[in-house]
Each structure stands twice: as structure tokens, then as C-alpha cells.
Amino acid sequence: MKQHFLWIAVFTLFALAGCKSLQEKGNDQFLSGQYQYAINTFSQILEQDSTNLEANRVIGESYRLSNRVEKAEPYYRQLAEEEPSFNHYFFLGQSLRAQQKNEEAKEAFEKAKSYTSDEALLARNQREIEAINLAEGIDDYWPKHELVNYKELNTPGPDYSPVLSEDFLYFTSGRQASGLYPATGTPYTKLFRARADGLKVDVGAIQALPEFRNEEGLNQAAIAISPDGNTIIYARGNSTSIKDLPETALFVSYFRGAGFTQPIWMPVNEDETWWNSTPAFSSDGEELYFASNRPGGFGGIDLYKATRLANGDFGNAVNLGPTVNTPGNEMFPREAADGKFFFSSDGHPGYGKLDIFVAENDGSGKQTIKNLGENINSKGDDFGIFFTEYPKAGFLSSNRADGVGDDDIYYFEDKTPKPKxxxxxxxxxxxxxxxxxxxxxxxxxxxxxxxxxxxxxxxxxxxxxxxxxxxxxxxxxxxxxxxxxxxxxxxxxxxxxxxxxxxxxxxxxxxxxxxxxxxxxDQLILEKAIVLDNIYYDLDKADIRPDAAIELDKLVKILADNPTIRIELSSHTDSRSSDAYNLDLSQRRAQSAVDYIVSKGIAADRLVAKGYGESQLIVQNAQTEEEHQTNRRTEFKVIEIKE
Missing domain, CATH: 2.60.40.10 (Immunoglobulins)
Structure with a gap:
């Protein structure tokens, strides 16, 4: 029995020694950025002790730092239960949000509040809660756009960031990889191209980038080509060689007569320890947009804009500001010809991880940020939009669940029915x-x-x-x-x-x-009188009444339609007053009508006012009111037609 317990004790000591060795190995892998290797190593420890907090911490952090925070939930949950802290609950909330478990995510963010008094951390935490609430009311930016996986173009590895230039589609892919990237366990990426006509890509003739040679043992990705096709900029990094650059940086190659130059490190990187990636040219090629984690930003990764200098380089990088950038990550910029600015972000209200957004001016110079909606975005990463026919068609990248492999290339089209x-x-x-x-x-x-x-x-x-x-x-x-x-x-x-x-x-x-x-x-006959109906005046008055104005407006229209005629406008009274009074009254009425017509824009020299009093009675010896009204009339006649 003693021997039996001794054997158990010896086995336990060997196991603990093995765990310690694994832990040291895993920590070294984690600290060197080999996150997938660290996950594999610490997973072995968790198989023996699922409550090991260090193993849970490293695996959770490794998933988060390698952009797979949605897989970190069980590890942060274990940490939050055993060692509750702001970070543990906050990262648990981010993992839940990335899976669109919104109610659980809000609960985790609420719990995180009680573990800090830091105003900056509380503000960031509150922004996450507000982002979840705002995401529930997102409308599709292009309701009729449909997104399709370009299955013939994609592989089981990563394929992303397509850019169309001079009848070729350039993109990043893990095909023909010579090794695995330790941080994610996925193939190292290279740059490729294939002939393309809009959305139609010749997938049978894909070739490695011919302009210059892809390097082995590192990632080359996110290519940008200037509008004139003479400048290529891309991101290069993640080398395992200690002699190489410590961080991802932008490299540039120029067309010089017979071909493209060997890529060189760009001064716009500024510091070798800063991460710089996802470049894109402005529509005129005079500005370069890119993502960077350099100091002085608003979060993890921000978007910047650099201007082309006299020597052809880009410099004077400027942060795009807090409207576009957030405490989260912003990357993959794309400026459209109409000035709208597209980019990907996990900090603005969205569906989980990176979503594609557009920044547009509201007319007063103020920018508004809009999520493109769930017919474009998903709960995975959605990024790298490029338009082949703005805004109706183009490509984007996504690692959503229905893909062929890791990151996949998708194409989108406006399927709005043609109007009848x-x-x-x-x-x-x-x-x-x-x-x-x-x-x-x-x-x-x-x-x-x-x-x-x-x-x-x-x-x-x-x-x-x-x-x-x-x-x-x-x-x-x-x-x-x-x-x-x-x-x-x-x-x-x-x-x-x-x-x-x-x-x-x-x-x-x-x-x-x-x-x-x-x-x-109507026939136009000189000196033929035409009666204007319904021109009435109050008794013994010459003012134009509203009902008379309606009829006079018809005459105004006739004069406007016939600019070569000159008319006499005449007024007639009945016989129920003295001749002199009726003559004066009719003249005043005729003049009032002429004045009204002139006020409507008709030249005064085209009108003659004439009052005839009772000298031209239609009904002689009128007896009834109806007969008197027939005599009280307003007429016009054309007295001249100018050539």
C-alpha cells in the first residue's frame, strides 16, 4: 500500500514538473507573439487542470490579441468567476458581443463597472453598452445589394483585400504558403493577381505577384495601387527572424521604366516598433490612408492620412479624428469618388467584430458614421471593401460562418429591379x-x-x-x-x-x-369687341373686386401669350345716371382695370383705357336689372398688331 502511494506521489511530481515546463514554454510563446502556439501549449495544461487561471488568462488573451476574441469566452468567464476584475468582465463582454450574445454581453459590461473608478475605462465600457443598443436599430445602407461568396476564388486558407487595377484583380492569399503564422496558426500570406473584368475574375490563371517577388516566412498583405498604376504599397511583417523588422510596416515599389523597383520601407512608418498596415490611395492618388497603432491615437488602431511630398514619398500623417476613430480598432480605409469614406471598425455600433462603415458629410461639414447594415456585415470580420462600379458593385472580405475557409473574398451587386x-x-x-x-x-x-x-x-x-x-x-x-x-x-x-x-x-x-x-x-380680328364676362363693380365705385380680378387675369394671360398685340380696354355703364357722371365713372373703371393688368407685368404702352359711359348701350330702354347688367360691361379689342 505504501509502495502504491509512493508511485502516485512520484507520478504527481513528474506531472507537476511537466506542467511547469509547459507553462514556461507557453509563456515564452505568448510573449513572443506566437499566440496559436501558446494556445496549443496551455490547452494541454487545461486538459489536466481546467481551473488553472494562468492557462485561462494566456489562452483568452491569445485569442483576443490574434483577433479571435469570440473564442475567448470560456477562458474569460473562468477568470471573471475566480478573479473578478474590470478587464476580465470587459473582455468577457467583448467576446460575448462578438458572438452577438448581446444581453449576456451587457450583463458582463455592467459587472465590469464595479471593478474600476478610472473614468477612461468607465467611458470605454459605457461605449460598448451603447454600441450594443444602437446596433439593434441599424438599417441597411444599400437595401437591394446582395453579397455572394466568390467560392471559385477562395481557398481553405485566408483570401482577402481585393483591389482592381488595369484589368487585374490583386489580392492577399495564404495559397502557396511556405509555413504557418505562429500568431494565428494560419498560412503566411502572399500577394497574387488574376485577370478580371469588373466582377468577372479568371480564377484559372491566378499567379503570384509578378511586379516583384513575394518573400518567404512572413506576411505580405493588403495591397494598394495608385490610380495611375505606377506605385504599389503593401503591408509586410510578422517575420520570425530576429534580424527582421519587429513590427508590420508599409513597403512601397515604384514603376521605373522597365519594371517595378524592389520594395522599400516607407518613411511614413516613422518608427519600426509601430504597427502600420491596410493602405489605400485617395481617388486622385495624392493622399495615402492607412491604419496605425502609433501613440497619440484614440484607441488600439486608428486611421491616418498622409500627403504626397515633392519627392514622391508620403508624409505628415494626420489622425482622422474621433468621429472616425474610436477606442476600438479602425482599419481598411477606402475613399469613394464622391467623397464618402468607407472603413472597417469594431468600435462603432455593429454586429460583433469588424463591420464596414461609411463616413459622409451631412451638408454642413459635419461627418456622420453609418453601418452598412446586415446585408453587408455579419457577426464576423467584414473589411477591405473595393468598388468596381461605385456604388453598385464591388468586392469585400469576410470570415463569416458560411465561408470556404478563413477570410474569404465576396462580391456584391445592386439587385434593385429595373424600373418599369x-x-x-x-x-x-x-x-x-x-x-x-x-x-x-x-x-x-x-x-x-x-x-x-x-x-x-x-x-x-x-x-x-x-x-x-x-x-x-x-x-x-x-x-x-x-x-x-x-x-x-x-x-x-x-x-x-x-x-x-x-x-x-x-x-x-x-x-x-x-x-x-x-x-x-379664337380668331384675332382688329377692332372686334370681346366682352369680358363677370367684371362687376360695386355701386358708384371703380375698385377692382376679387371676382373681377379673376376675369382680368385671363386677359393678362392672353396679352402674355400674344406679345405683339395692343388693346383698348373699355368700360360701359347703364343709363341710370347723368351722361357726364356715367362717362367719368366708366373712364375710372377702365383705368382701374388697365392699372391692374399693368401691375401683373404687362407693359402700359400696350393698353389704352377708354370709358364710354352709356353711349354704346346694347339694350336700349332697358327695364329689368338683367338688361341693365348687360349694358354694364367691360370689353377689349385689338387695336394694333405689331410685326
Missing amino acids: IVNVLLNVYTKEAKADGTEAVLPQTRVVLYGSDNKQQGGDFSNTNGRVRFTMNVDSDYTIIASKGGYFSKSIPYSTKGKTPDPATLVQEVTNVSLDTTIVL
Whole structure:
């Protein structure tokens, strides 16, 4: 029995010694950034002791620092239960949020509050809670855009950051890798290209970047190509060699006559220990956007903008500010031709990890940030947007659950249904008014169509049937003017609003709607009196009443439509006063009418006011009020037609 217990004791000592050896090995791996190796090592310890806090801490941190925080939940949960602290609850909340376990995440963030009094940490924690609440009300930025995995282009490893330049699609991929990246356990990445026409990529002829050679044993990624195609910038880093640069940095290659130069480290990196990556050119190539963790930012990784210098380098990097940047991470910038700025972030309200956002000006110079919505973003990482036809089509990258491998390339298209076309065909019939009150066809009448902007949309002479046809737009306002020698020209408003079917109810791609209208012209005869109906005055007064103004406005329109005529406007009274009084009253009334017309913009020299009193009675010896009213009238007649 003693021997049995001795054997157990010896075995335990060997096991503890083994654990200590594993722990030292794992810590070395963690401190050197070999996060996946550290995860593998400490997982062996957890198999023997699932409550080992150091193992839980290193694995949780390794997943978080290698951008896989969603896998860190069980380790931070164990830490929060055994050693509750702000960081443990905060990172647990981030892991839960990355999985869209929003209610559990908010509960973890609420618990984190009680373990710190640091205002900066509390503000960051509150921002996480608010981001979850705001994410619940996100609308799709492009509701009709559809996202599709480009399966033929992707591999089981990472494929991301596509950029189209000069009929080639350039992208980052883990294919042809010579080793694994210790931080994530995924293949080292290189730069590749394939011929492409918009979204159509020749996936059968993918080749390693020919402009310069990919290096072995490190990551080359996130390529940017200047608009003129003469400058290539990309991120290079994560080498395992102690002789190499300690951090990811931007490298540049220039086209010089026969080919591209060997890539060199860019001065815009500034410091070898700063992480710089995900470059993108502005639409004119004069500015370089990139992500960096350099000091003085607003969070982990911020976006910066550098300007092209006289020597061709980029410098004077400027942080894009707190509207774009957050205490989280912002990267993968993309400026659109219309000034909108697209980028990826895990700090703005979103669906979990990196989402794609757009910064746009609201018209007053203020920027607003909008999440592109769940038809573009997912609870995974979504990043690296590039437009082949802005904003209708392009590529992006994502490691969402339905992918082929790790990061995958997706393409998107605007699938908005083509609108049904409705052609409005308007038949305008021209007629003349006869003396007997009938109407007759008036051929060879000039008919002109004007849009709401007063620009001519068409014009022609009516045919022998008095018809002219115009093609018009739906829901639009027009003016139609008809003119013919010897007739008063006339303009009429015409609207197609409410006269066509709703396109949503149509089945055919093209529907023609035929409408009719008629314009009746009056003969223009010199010295022929034309009575203006309903021109009334109060007893013994010459003021223009509102009802009279309505009728006078019709005369204003006639004068406006016929700018070459000059008229006499006359007023007549009945016989129920002295001749002298009636003559004076009629003259005052005629002048009042002329003054009113002049106030509407008609030149005074086109009008003559004439009061005739009771000298031109229509009904002699009038007895009834109706007969007196017939005599009390206002008339006009054309007295001159200017050529």
C-alpha cells in the first residue's frame, strides 16, 4: 500500500514538473507573439487542470490579441468567476458581443463597472453598452445589394483585400504558403493577381505577384495601387527572424521604366516598433490612408492620412479624428469618388467584430458614421471593401460562418429591379372657335411643349386632323403653347401626374399610355369687341373686386401669350345716371382695370383705357336689372398688331 502511494506521489511530481515546463514554454510563446502556439501549449495544461487561471488568462488573451476574441469566452468567464476584475468582465463582454450574445454581453459590461473608478475605462465600457443598443436599430445602407461568396476564388486558407487595377484583380492569399503564422496558426500570406473584368475574375490563371517577388516566412498583405498604376504599397511583417523588422510596416515599389523597383520601407512608418498596415490611395492618388497603432491615437488602431511630398514619398500623417476613430480598432480605409469614406471598425455600433462603415458629410461639414447594415456585415470580420462600379458593385472580405475557409473574398451587386418604363404619348388637338359657338379642326397650328424648367421639349405643326403628338414623362408638369397667324395664341398647363398606372403594378417592361387634350384658338380680328364676362363693380365705385380680378387675369394671360398685340380696354355703364357722371365713372373703371393688368407685368404702352359711359348701350330702354347688367360691361379689342 505504501509502495502504491509512493508511485502516485512520484507520478504527481513528474506531472507537476511537466506542467511547469509547459507553462514556461507557453509563456515564452505568448510573449513572443506566437499566440496559436501558446494556445496549443496551455490547452494541454487545461486538459489536466481546467481551473488553472494562468492557462485561462494566456489562452483568452491569445485569442483576443490574434483577433479571435469570440473564442475567448470560456477562458474569460473562468477568470471573471475566480478573479473578478474590470478587464476580465470587459473582455468577457467583448467576446460575448462578438458572438452577438448581446444581453449576456451587457450583463458582463455592467459587472465590469464595479471593478474600476478610472473614468477612461468607465467611458470605454459605457461605449460598448451603447454600441450594443444602437446596433439593434441599424438599417441597411444599400437595401437591394446582395453579397455572394466568390467560392471559385477562395481557398481553405485566408483570401482577402481585393483591389482592381488595369484589368487585374490583386489580392492577399495564404495559397502557396511556405509555413504557418505562429500568431494565428494560419498560412503566411502572399500577394497574387488574376485577370478580371469588373466582377468577372479568371480564377484559372491566378499567379503570384509578378511586379516583384513575394518573400518567404512572413506576411505580405493588403495591397494598394495608385490610380495611375505606377506605385504599389503593401503591408509586410510578422517575420520570425530576429534580424527582421519587429513590427508590420508599409513597403512601397515604384514603376521605373522597365519594371517595378524592389520594395522599400516607407518613411511614413516613422518608427519600426509601430504597427502600420491596410493602405489605400485617395481617388486622385495624392493622399495615402492607412491604419496605425502609433501613440497619440484614440484607441488600439486608428486611421491616418498622409500627403504626397515633392519627392514622391508620403508624409505628415494626420489622425482622422474621433468621429472616425474610436477606442476600438479602425482599419481598411477606402475613399469613394464622391467623397464618402468607407472603413472597417469594431468600435462603432455593429454586429460583433469588424463591420464596414461609411463616413459622409451631412451638408454642413459635419461627418456622420453609418453601418452598412446586415446585408453587408455579419457577426464576423467584414473589411477591405473595393468598388468596381461605385456604388453598385464591388468586392469585400469576410470570415463569416458560411465561408470556404478563413477570410474569404465576396462580391456584391445592386439587385434593385429595373424600373418599369412608362411612355406617355399626348395627342394635342388644335381647333378654332366659330361665331356660332361650335368648334372646327384648325390644321397647321404651331404647337410647342415646354417642361417645368421652361425649356422646350418639342414642337411641331398640327396635321390635317389638327393633331400633334408628344412623348412626355410620368408625374411631370408642362406648358403647351399653340399659335397660328390670325388667331390669338394660347398657352395651357398640362400635367401627367395621376394619369399613369403605378409602375409597381405593371408586368410588361414598357407600357405606353395615350392621353388627349384640345386647345381652342379664337380668331384675332382688329377692332372686334370681346366682352369680358363677370367684371362687376360695386355701386358708384371703380375698385377692382376679387371676382373681377379673376376675369382680368385671363386677359393678362392672353396679352402674355400674344406679345405683339395692343388693346383698348373699355368700360360701359347703364343709363341710370347723368351722361357726364356715367362717362367719368366708366373712364375710372377702365383705368382701374388697365392699372391692374399693368401691375401683373404687362407693359402700359400696350393698353389704352377708354370709358364710354352709356353711349354704346346694347339694350336700349332697358327695364329689368338683367338688361341693365348687360349694358354694364367691360370689353377689349385689338387695336394694333405689331410685326
